[in-house]
Amino acid sequence: MNSLPSSQPGRIALNDLSMPFGELQNNKLDAKNGKTKTTATPLRKTKLSLIDATCNAIISHAFNQVLPIGTVEVKSVQHLSSPLTVGESKTTAPNEHAISITNTVISPAKFINSISYGDLSPADQRLETFRIREAYRELNNAFKSEHSFSQFITRSLDNCARQCSYCYVHGISLGSISPESLTIDGQWARLIEAGVDISRTSSTPDTLHQEHNEIASVFIKWACYYNSFNKTNIDTQCLLQFFNDKYNQYLERYVFEFIGLDSEITNFATLPAERNFLLKLLHATVQKLSSPVYSNEQRVHLLVNELMSFMESNRSMNNTRQTRLMKTVSEFVRSPHTTNSQRIICTIKAGRRFIFSEALANQSIRDTVSAVIEHKGVNNLESLAEKYRELTSWLFNKLDSSVHTTIFINNHIRCYFVPVTESYVFESFDDGVRFSFLQLDELSNYIKSQNKLAFHLPGFHGYKGLMTLLELLKKVDSKK
Numbered sequence: 001m002n003s004l005p006s007s008q009p010g011r012i013a014l015n016d017l018s019m020p021f022g023e024l025q026n027n028k029l030d031a032k033n034g035k036t037k038t039t040a041t042p043l044r045k046t047k048l049s050l051i052d053a054t055c056n057a058i059i060s061h062a063f064n065q066v067l068p069i070g071t072v073e074v075k076s077v078q079h080l081s082s083p084l085t086v087g088e089s090k091t092t093a094p095n096e097h098a099i100s101i102t103n104t105v106i107s108p109a110k111f112i113n114s115i116s117y118g119d120l121s122p123a124d125q126r127l128e129t130f131r132i133r134e135a136y137r138e139l140n141n142a143f144k145s146e147h148s149f150s151q152f153i154t155r156s157l158d159n160c161a162r163q164c165s166y167c168y169v170h171g172i173s174l175g176s177i178s179p180e181s182l183t184i185d186g187q188w189a190r191l192i193e194a195g196v197d198i199s200r201t202s203s204t205p206d207t208l209h210q211e212h213n214e215i216a217s218v219f220i221k222w223a224c225y226y227n228s229f230n231k232t233n234i235d236t237q238c239l240l241q242f243f244n245d246k247y248n249q250y251l252e253r254y255v256f257e258f259i260g261l262d263s264e265i266t267n268f269a270t271l272p273a274e275r276n277f278l279l280k281l282l283h284a285t286v287q288k289l290s291s292p293v294y295s296n297e298q299r300v301h302l303l304v305n306e307l308m309s310f311m312e313s314n315r316s317m318n319n320t321r322q323t324r325l326m327k328t329v330s331e332f333v334r335s336p337h338t339t340n341s342q343r344i345i346c347t348i349k350a351g352r353r354f355i356f357s358e359a360l361a362n363q364s365i366r367d368t369v370s371a372v373i374e375h376k377g378v379n380n381l382e383s384l385a386e387k388y389r390e391l392t393s394w395l396f397n398k399l400d401s402s403v404h405t406t407i408f409i410n411n412h413i414r415c416y417f418v419p420v421t422e423s424y425v426f427e428s429f430d431d432g433v434r435f436s437f438l439q440l441d442e443l444s445n446y447i448k449s450q451n452k453l454a455f456h457l458p459g460f461h462g463y464k465g466l467m468t469l470l471e472l473l474k475k476v477d478s479k480k
Helices: 052-061 115-119 122-143 146-170 211-230 234-260 272-291 296-311 321-333 339-360 361-373 380-394 440-448 462-476
Strands: 043-049 075-080 098-104 405-409 411-419 425-427 432-438
Touching: 043 052, 052 075, 052 098, 052 361, 052 380, 122 146, 146 211, 146 234, 211 234, 339 361, 339 380, 339 405, 339 411, 339 462, 361 380, 361 411, 380 405, 405 462, 425 440, 432 440, 440 462
Parallel strands: none
Antiparallel strands: 043 098, 075 098, 405 411, 411 425, 425 432
């Protein structure tokens, strides 16, 4: 058996032939972030229903900025029919079609028999076998050796482990998983069914617990096919163990983001006993709140209780485990913020994702797209996509800084917390005014006096969500 090559992030330097096929020789796998860099490559055109093409573009556009490995970029969506007008039948949109234009990528499906292979006629089976043999001939011309291919698929599994662990912590689901829905370096290629998974109930399976296994199985199957066609002996069990180990390592890293801590600045090489205890506590919390028996609203309240269980330790002067945990949390963030400010920041970051990410559920996006097509026409879809991109950006920490933490933002309103002064700021873009409040009740009362329609988010009642988040903050803000 061939042993698995080392695949530490940034350690593998793949040469110019890292990517197979002549038309994609300009692709290189970036050893720093594991993504595929593309230059001067042809575009791929796929015919889909208008709604599917639009949803795929919106979801890809939104999540590409937050996922560690990212998604395949959708360049444009070209509507094949005349624009819809206000008042047209609800049954019109599903019958419309569009061309989705993306970067050309390679999926593992290129090297694996189709699912329907057993249903093919003998002649078609021979054609399918010939197709795959040709694919592996070109693949072997690109990688030259078993070791080179093993390096690449190891890196791909590392990418998948990283992306899957991030998605598990943040509740993001790819949906239907197949070789066609992934690229050979682990990006998401088909996002028609992707979104934040909020539909789990006691009567439905928890897909997030299984997605990483399904994604890994695609690449393990690819390695098995490689062995079969090349008479090699790549150890697939070793590959699978590598993936599981990396998945757990990345899970330990991203689990801290679950409560609003920045995983990027945590040194996991020197975890003291208190940090290990905190890690176990947070991991258990993620598993508890991911349980299908809880509704989204129940998860929010459970989250606050878990936060309070270790973030109120400043009320005790004893050298208890909670006190040490609070000290550990302060070390994590390495900031001069007060304990109260840190409690508020963590609650904002964690709570807003639980509350507002319902707008990023796949069905919610589809319903919103359908409504826009029906009532406003396809010309408004581009602005809708931008709204979803902005929503995803602030929900997943992209608009936060050391001087402020975003509570809510849309095209009309911005509300954020300033940790240095422990104050809350409300800003109206329409009126050009900005108010600062030291007390949450003052901010809450002012928001209640505003036009509720100004808080609209795509597919979600923004005002209601904001008031829910403010109520959560009142439970952790010691000065209220």
